[in-house]
Amino acid sequence: MRRSLRDVPDPELPDGVRIRTYAGSGDDAELLRVNNAAFAWHPEQGGWTQTQLDERRAEPWFDPAGLFLAFGQDNATLLGFHWTKVHPDEPGLGEVYVVGVDPAAHGRGLGALLTSVGVAWLARRLADAAQPVVMLYVESDNTAAVRTYQRLGFAVHSVDTAYAADR
DSSP: OEEEOTTOOOOOOOTTOEEEEOOSGGGHHHHHHHHHHHTTTOTTTTTOOHHHHHHHHTSTTOOGGGEEEEEOTTSSSEEEEEEEEEOTTSTTEEEEEEEEEOGGGTTSSHHHHHHHHHHHHHHHHTTTSSSOEEEEOOOTTOHHHHHHHHHTTOBOOOOOOOOOOOO
16 A cells, blocks of 8 residues: 655644654563564564564664654553654655554554554655655455555555465
């Protein structure tokens, strides 16, 4: 799915939610906890260890200013996150790399909020590009996520099909 990064509004934060950017390895335990809870069903994104997180952070595109963390009132419990990516080899292309929300925090609009925060940041970061765009990959059977992205202005750009052998 894709959408233009022109005319992106700044999101309004609801009461009781604080968003900040990734502050380093002190955030890792909560980030891994939420990622693995949110993607327990996913063969690639679920079950991450510190090693997988370290590998992603070592990528040349990693920017801690583009990894957004949402916390509740206690400022200790991570509710969700949005990890963005700027494609250095494709000027003007940003990505919703991963959005994960703790299942215990579902139903509060955090996925849409976090996506909006990251998309607004990408819009500012890529504002000088001729045609700034943000893309994402989503499982087509994840209807809640697909609907959220559609409400945020994303449209299907291409479809990939994956097949697996019966075990």
